[in-house]
Amino acid sequence: MGKRSKGRALLLQAMYAARISDRTLTDCLEEQIERRESAPETAEFARRVARRVINHGEELEASVAPLLANWDIERVGLLERLILTLALAELRYFPEVPYRVAINEACELARSFCDENAVRFVNGVLDRAAADLRAADATAPGGDRDRGADQA
Numbered sequence: 001m002g003k004r005s006k007g008r009a010l011l012l013q014a015m016y017a018a019r020i021s022d023r024t025l026t027d028c029l030e031e032q033i034e035r036r037e038s039a040p041e042t043a044e045f046a047r048r049v050a051r052r053v054i055n056h057g058e059e060l061e062a063s064v065a066p067l068l069a070n071w072d073i074e075r076v077g078l079l080e081r082l083i084l085t086l087a088l089a090e091l092r093y094f095p096e097v098p099y100r101v102a103i104n105e106a107c108e109l110a111r112s113f114c115d116e117n118a119v120r121f122v123n124g125v126l127d128r129a130a131a132d133l134r135a136a137d138a139t140a141p142g143g144d145r146d147r148g149a150d151q152a
Contacts, residue, residue: 064076
């Protein structure tokens with residue numbers, strides 16, 4: 001598992017711990033980093049994504065509901081919502097991460113922490129999110145970049 005993949009897994013575990021314990025995400029993440037003796041690159045990536053989740057978490061979570069096709073957000077499990085939030089943070093705020101990479105990494109988290117149905121669900125939701133972002137990129141001034149359409 002690569003350093004960024006490990007960082008995503010650490011962050012997801014910290015997000016879950018923070019949600020069920022009423023502790024801060026920062027505290028939970030630092031505990032995960034220390035407990036797992038994470039490499040500096042892993043820790044830094046997890047912290048960078050965590051800052052976006054902290055600063056934009058409510059907006060990111062709220063943006064999940066419109067992406068759901070025939071699903072009520074209340075039916076989506078906590079882990080799946082957290083995986084989607086983490087992945088949306090990457091899709092929106094980390095232009096160096098190709099869309100396909102962010103989606104594949106989210107699917108791997110779902111595969112590791114959820115079940116196979118969750119993998120298909122996460123993939124479908126994030127495909128819709130990436131399509132929306134690609135459309136927005138195409139219409140933005142100087143925004144003809146397609147982050148990862150041909151990259152994996």
